[in-house]
Amino acid sequence: MIRILLRCINLLLLLYLMAPIIVVVATSFGSSAYPLFPPNDLTLAWFRKFWENPELREALRLSATLSATSTFLATIIGTLSSLAIVRYRVPGKSFFSVILLSPILFPAIVLALALLVAFQRVGLTQSFKGLVAAHTLLITPFVIRLVMASLEDFDPSLEEAAQNLGAGWWRTFTRITLPLIRPGILAGAVFAFIMSFDELVVTLMLAGPELQTLPIRIFNYVQYSSDPTISAISTCLIAVWLVIGIPVYAKFLSVRHS
C-alpha cells in the first residue's frame, strides 16, 4: 500500500522535475505567437526563425568559441592538478584539493562582482580574454572532480610494469596512463563545456554589448519579449546536451564499475 503511494508520489515528483523542460520543448513546436502549453498546431517555424536571426547565430558562435577555449584550458590544467593530487605525496594534499575545488563553493554573484572589480583595474572587462579566464576558473573544478575519480581507479602497478619493460615516463604516460584515464578526462571536459556554455551570472557582469553570449541573449529576450524562438533555441540546446551527455556519462560510469 505504502509502496504504491510512494510510487505515485515519486512519479509526480519526477514530473515536477521534468515539467519546465517538457514545457519548453513542447512550446518550441507550437504555432501560436506566444509560448503556449500545450501547443495546438505544430510547426518548425521557430527553429527557422532562430537560425535566420543573425544576432542569435552570432551569440551561438561566441558561446561555442568561448566554451571551447575555456574547456580546453580547464581540461589541461585540471588533469595536471588531478595527477598531482592523486599520484604524488603533495604535502597538505587535502588542503590543496579543497583550494582547487573551492570555486564551486562560492556564489556566482559574489565571484562575478569580485571579477568585475578586479578586471576593471586591469582593463579586462568586456574582453574575450577576461571571459575565458573567468570561465576557466569556474569550470576547472568539474574537470578535477571527474578526472580524480578516474585516477583513483587506476592501478599504479601498471605504470611500474611499463617502466620495468623499458618505457620512460613519456611513453608510460602517453601509452598507458592517458588511454586508461581518457573516459574521466572526456567526461570532465564535456561536463565543463556544458557548465561554461550555460554560464550566465558571471558572464552577464563581465561581458559588454559586443560579447553577448547565448545565455545572455536568452536571458534578455525572455524578460522583454515572449517569443517561442527562445523555446526553439532551448530545445536545440537540450537536444545537444542529451546527445553528447548520455554516451559520455554512460561510458564513464561503465568504466568505473568494471
Added chain:
Amino acid sequence: MAYLTLKNIRKTYGSSVAVENFDLAVEAGEFIALLGPSGCGKTTTLRMIAGFVTPTSGEICIGDTDVTRVPAHRRNVGLVFQNYALFPHMTVRANIEFGLKAHHVSSGEMRARVGFVLELVGLATYVDRYPRELSGGQQQRVALARVLALKPDLLLFDEPLSNLDAKLRVQMRQEIRRLQREVGVTAVFVTHDQEEAMAMADRIVVLERGRIAQVGTPAEIYDRPSSRFVANFIGISNFFEGSIVSEEGRRVFRCKSGLEIEIVQGMDDKGAGTMAVRPEKIEFVEAGTPHALAGTIQQATQLGATMEYVALLKTGDRVIVQEQKRPRVAIRREGDAVHILWQVADTIFLQS
C-alpha cells in the same frame, strides 16, 4: 664471479628501517627465494633490485655493472607482479610488443619473439585476446612471457602466485621453474609461503624484520635452522628450553620443565639453549626402549596422508609427532599410552 650482488644494502623510511645489513651474491642461472613474513623487507629488497626503490646506502651490481643509481626503465630486469599488471586496454600481443617497442626492436624480430615466448608459455592461440578474457593462471603466464621477450638479465617475481588457488599454484610453480631452467635466466622470487620457497629455490634467503636470518639450500634451512625464528617459520618444530649438562659420565639436556633428554652421542654443544626437533623425526617405540620418553596421546588429528599427534609427557611438555599413515600400523587414539624417541642427528641445538 657472482651474477647479482647486493652489498650492505640498507633502506630506511624516515626513522623506520625496512632493510639493513643485506649482503647477497647470486650465481648466474640460480633461483633464489626471498622468504619471510609480512613486513620483513623482502618486497622492498626486490623493488630495490628492480629500481623502483633507491637504497639509502649500499650497492647493487648485475654482472660487473653497478646499477644502484640506474633508473628502473633502463635496467634489464623483468618483474612479474602479484596482480599481473597486464595492460587492460591492449591485447596479449600488444602487451608483449610494448616492451619490445620501447627497446626499439625491429618489427620482424618483434614478431619472432612474440611467437617464441607465447609458444614457451603455451598460449600461442591467445595472442589477440584481451587480459579480461583470460583466467588468472593465463594472465600470469602472459606476464611472464612479456618479460621473457626482452631477454632480461634477471627475472624478478613479487609473490606472483598468491592470487591463484592451491592446485593452480602448484602447477604454476612447476611451470615457472621449468621455464627458468630452460631459458637459463637468473631469478629472484619473493614469497611468504615456505612450501613454495622450498619447492622452487636453489637457495633460500630467510628474512626477519629487515635482516637476513639465514641463507642456504632448502635442505640446509630445514634440517639446520640457525635460529628459533627460522626453525619456527619453516615447518613446525618442537622446542625445549634448557641446558646441556654433563654429570656422572652421561650428557643430558635438562629442560626447564624437568624433562631430561639423554644425549647418547655427538652434539658437542654446551650450556643453555633451545633444543628443536621436527615432528616427523619423532618415532613411536615399544615400551622399554632405552632413552624413550613416556607419555599419553592428548590429541590426534587427521591431516590426510599423515596423522598429527600431541603427546603429553609426565613433565607437562607437549610434543607434536607427525606420522605417515602406513598399511599395517594402527592409528593411535586419545588416551593411548605411548613412548617416543628421536635421533641425535635430527636434533637442532640453538645456543642462547
Added chain:
Amino acid sequence: MTASEIKNEQELKQEQTTNPRGTLPWFLITPNLLLIGLFMLGPLLLLARISLEGYQSGQGIIETWQLSNYSKFLFDPFYRQVLVGTLVLGAEVTALCLVLGYPLAYSLSRARGLKRAVLYFCILMPLLTSTVVRTFGWMILLANNGFINKTLMSLRLIESPVRLMYNVTGVIVALVEVLLPFMVLALDTALLNIDLSLYEAARNLGARGPRIFLRITLPLSLPGVVSGCVLVFTGALSAFVTPTLIAGARLKVMSTVIYQQAMALLDWPFGAAIAFVMLVTIAVLLVASLQLSERLRNA
C-alpha cells in the same frame, strides 16, 4: 602477522609506488594555483577592500576605511527586509526540498541496475539544462494564462487565475524544482551508506516497515539531510536568475540587489558589502553543519 605488520607493509607499498620523483608535483599544480590565486583569491581580497570604501555618485569610489556599507545593509530597515526576506526564502525552499526530496531519494537508493541508472539520469538531467531554460519553462507554466492556472480553472478549483508570477510563490515553486536534484543526490549518498545488514537485523528482531524507517533509516540518513540542506540553502541564498525572471523588480533578494548596485547604481562598495554578508552567512552555515555532522557521527 599482526595488524601493525600488515599496516606497515601496506604503508611501505604505498610509499614505494608513489612519488618516484619529488619535484614533479609542483609544476603540475602551479597552473591551477595561479588560476585560483589570480582570478579568485586576488579579486575576492580586492572586493573585501572595496567593501570598506565609500561611493559618491558622480565622483565614483572614494578611497577610505569605513564600515558604513555593512551597517547600511544590516540596519537600514529596507535592506534589513531584503536580508531577512532572502533568509526566509532560503529556509522555505530548503524545507520544501527536504520534504519532497526524501521520498525520491529513498526510492533511488533502493533501486538497482538499469532502474537506478535511469532514475539517476532523470534526476541529474535537469542539472545539465541551464537555469535560464528551466526558469523560462516555469514562466510559461506560472503565467496567469499558463498551464497551471488554465488547468485549475477548467477543473473548477479556482474562479480567477492565482497570481503565481511576479511574487514569492512563483519563485519558490521554480526554485524548489531547480534545487531539488541537489537534495535528492545528497540524501541518496547518505542512504546508500547505511549498512544493509542493519535492516536485516531489525527485521530479524521483529520490526516492520514504518518502525524501521523511523528508528533506523531516518536517523542514519541525517548526515545527508544536513549536507542536502546546506547545498539547497546556499543555492537559494545565492539564486539570481530565477528570482529575476519570475519576480523581476517585485521581489528583492540579495543577489538581485547586488546586481542592481553593481550594474545600475554603480555603488560597488555597497554591493561588495552585501556580497560579503552573503559569504559570511554561508560560511557560518557551513561551519555549523560540519559541527552538526561531527556530533551526529559521534552519537
